[in-house]
Amino acid sequence: MNASAKNIPYQLRMNSSGFTLIELMVTIAVLAIIVSIAAPNISTQLANQRVKSTTATLANALKEAKVESILRRQPLTLSFDNTKKTIKIDHMVLGVVKTNIASYKYDAKSTIKPNATSTKFSPNKTANATVYSICDSNNAATPLKVTVSAIAAISVKSEGTCT
Template identity: 60%
Template structure:
């Protein structure tokens, strides 16, 4: 026969309800182990996302500079600064100065390396030949690369080294 909890005396019902301390400790230990296994994977995912985001930001800045040089019929310069994490588009103004057209921000944990410090897009649909490599502070992440050809074609690839 199966006795239900309602047929037990009041004192027995009160002592058998709830979880024991050992059950709670085992549950918390299992959750801690699961969290410990998942944490490195999450940090790698975040670093991958940072590199993708910085790559997309740089590619958008380069495409905008290419289009602006065609529209304005002037040379557009793209430069980056890893200390302030900015990408700047500039145009030659009167008096030899350069006016800023647009500024892009990228993540502080990402760095951009290239074969030069600035690239110019010309109105005749040409550009300086340059390779940009986007790296992250997490060195286990695969860097990305953006290549700009002499005829202004912007391409990206994965799996390069910093």
């Protein structure tokens, strides 16, 4: 009852020993078609993820500036630099940085577009009303909008334009 390949006739062993070149080429062609269909979707998903990550970093920095302003009982200013891709929280006196509280980095392909150059948080729980639009270098990405109200409420919405 030995079921080894030696008991199978020679002709059957030679006919079923692997794949033909045509079968391999057809398989590779099908895989290439699937990858070419999926690639644009993957790049859009990556761009959306970069926008979400930058939005989360900005929202966290805004929340930290708000809380630190109340705890320190000092006005704090949140500013950012799109060339260095940094967000900074500073204690400023007469327009000069006195103390750097925190600094954040965000993705190099993301861009923050505000309606003001900075947001100032006061210890009395108020802030400059500011709207930030977060965009990506890939225009297919969905932009997000971070809004800071006059009472320092911070909200994130999936809207805005990146033109």
